[in-house]
Amino acid sequence: MPKEKSVLIGFLKKNKMKMTSQRDKILDFFLKWEKHLSPDEMYYELKKLYPRIGRATVYRTLKLLTKANIASQVELGDGASRFEHKYNHPHHYHLICSRCGKLIEFVSDKIDALKKNISKKHSFLPNNVRFEIFGLCKKCQKYRN
Amino acid sequence: MPKEKSVLIGFLKKNKMKMTSQRDKILDFFLKWEKHLSPDEMYYELKKLYPRIGRATVYRTLKLLTKANIASQVELGDGASRFEHKYNHPHHYHLICSRCGKLIEFVSDKIDALKKNISKKHSFLPNNVRFEIFGLCKKCQKYRN
DNA sequence: ACTGATATTGAGACTCAATATCAATTACAA
DNA sequence: TTGTAATTGATATTGAGTCTCAATATCAGT
Ligand SMILES: [Mn+2]
Ligand SMILES: [Mn+2]
Ligand SMILES: [Zn+2]
Ligand SMILES: [Zn+2]
Numbered sequence: 001m002p003k004e005k006s007v008l009i010g011f012l013k014k015n016k017m018k019m020t021s022q023r024d025k026i027l028d029f030f031l032k033w034e035k036h037l038s039p040d041e042m043y044y045e046l047k048k049l050y051p052r053i054g055r056a057t058v059y060r061t062l063k064l065l066t067k068a069n070i071a072s073q074v075e076l077g078d079g080a081s082r083f084e085h086k087y088n089h090p091h092h093y094h095l096i097c098s099r100c101g102k103l104i105e106f107v108s109d110k111i112d113a114l115k116k117n118i119s120k121k122h123s124f125l126p127n128n129v130r131f132e133i134f135g136l137c138k139k140c141q142k143y144r145n
Numbered sequence: 146m147p148k149e150k151s152v153l154i155g156f157l158k159k160n161k162m163k164m165t166s167q168r169d170k171i172l173d174f175f176l177k178w179e180k181h182l183s184p185d186e187m188y189y190e191l192k193k194l195y196p197r198i199g200r201a202t203v204y205r206t207l208k209l210l211t212k213a214n215i216a217s218q219v220e221l222g223d224g225a226s227r228f229e230h231k232y233n234h235p236h237h238y239h240l241i242c243s244r245c246g247k248l249i250e251f252v253s254d255k256i257d258a259l260k261k262n263i264s265k266k267h268s269f270l271p272n273n274v275r276f277e278i279f280g281l282c283k284k285c286q287k288y289r290n
Numbered sequence: 291a292c293t294g295a296t297a298t299t300g301a302g303a304c305t306c307a308a309t310a311t312c313a314a315t316t317a318c319a320a
Numbered sequence: 321t322t323g324t325a326a327t328t329g330a331t332a333t334t335g336a337g338t339c340t341c342a343a344t345a346t347c348a349g350t
Contacts, residue, residue, distance in 0.1 A: 017345070018297055018346050019347080020346075021311085021345090023298095030252050040335085040337090052174075052299095052300080054299060054300035054301070056297080056337090059337065073223075077220075079307090080319070080335090085294080095263070098272065104269065106263060106265050107236065108259070108263065110259060112306090114165070115278055119240070119280065122240055124242075124278065124280055124281070124282060125282070126240075126278050127243065128279045129276070129277070129279070130275060130277045131275070132275045133260055133264060133274050134271070134274070134275075135264065135273070136268055136269070137267070137268075137269060138259040138268040141270050154331080163327070165326090165327065183307085184307085185306085185308090197328095197329080198328090199330070200329080200330095201330090202329065204309080205327090210346090216311095224307070224337085225307065267329080
């Protein structure tokens with residue numbers, strides 16, 4: 001049993017919620033993919049495996065996984081939210097190629113420090129930072145646009 | 146005549162496009178507001194003044210102003226894009242209060258430097274950076290959530 | 291193992307932002 | 321002034337995400 005499943009079960013218990021076969025399947029599926037699927041993409045894939053699953057359940061479960069710190073939601077500038085693994089993954093940021101969609105991840109304690117400094121300066125209590133660089137990846141720089 | 150209007154006219158000429166009364170009105174309206182309106186908000190306000198104006202025209206014109214470097218588009222995490230003045234405005238970033246929506250703007254050459262360093266390290270040609278801190282503003286910290 | 295209160299599910303309707311279509315209108319170079 | 325190419329706007333459509341609510345599943349307490 002993956003650790004994430006224990007985490008989920010613990011979270012559910014703590015909140016008087018119930019473990020269900022749907023939640024189990026969605027979690028399994030989510031953990032199998034390494035990166036950045038949108039809820040609808042997951043929904044259509046899951047539908048192939050389990051035709052009776054509902055779209056609302058997928059959306060609800062992804063929110064649940066986010067609250068349980070198993071997933072986190074990122075916005076990559078296409079019109080869809082995407083989810084990635086959070087449990088035991090370092091907090092990181094993204095370079096995004098506007099041409100081919102390539103994603104590069106990186107960590108930066110400088111960004112984390114900036115977050116603190118700037119927040120302090122403005123009496124702001126920070127929760128969540130987003131830092132993304134859009135541009136062209138190495139390959140795509142060869143082409144015109 | 147505001148400078149932005151000359152810029153727009155120049156941009157249109159260069160691209161074999163035409164100046165129209167709608168574009169003129171939308172630009173005027175956009176320049177009057179200091180900040181961060183969504184296209185639909187602008188559409189409904191403009192509709193009051195000029196009932197015959199079309200929603201598609203507002204969307205199209207805001208894209209046009211963006212291409213002409215008069216406006217820039219920002220995403221503040223509610224489900225709508227928003228536009229702010231770009232011409233003669235310094236490039237800046239945002240602190241966003243998750244509770245009341247308050248917006249604080251700030252500039253940071255450290256962020257600009259990070260953009261360059263990180264991009265270089267990954268052979269990435271950067272175009273556009275987004276940096277946003279979500280959290281609670283001073284007032285909202287007093288309340289529970 | 292059973293039971294009942296309660297949490298969950300899922301089909302389908304709905305919302306909201308944004309885009310596409312296309313006939314009618316308008317701008318402007320020549 | 322005129323011809324043509326760009327623009328407009330009413331309307332339909334898309335697509336992500338949420339809501340509703342009757343039917344179903346879970347699980348704590350016995
Ligand atoms: Mn990532
Ligand atoms: Mn701003
Ligand atoms: Zn690329
Ligand atoms: Zn606030």
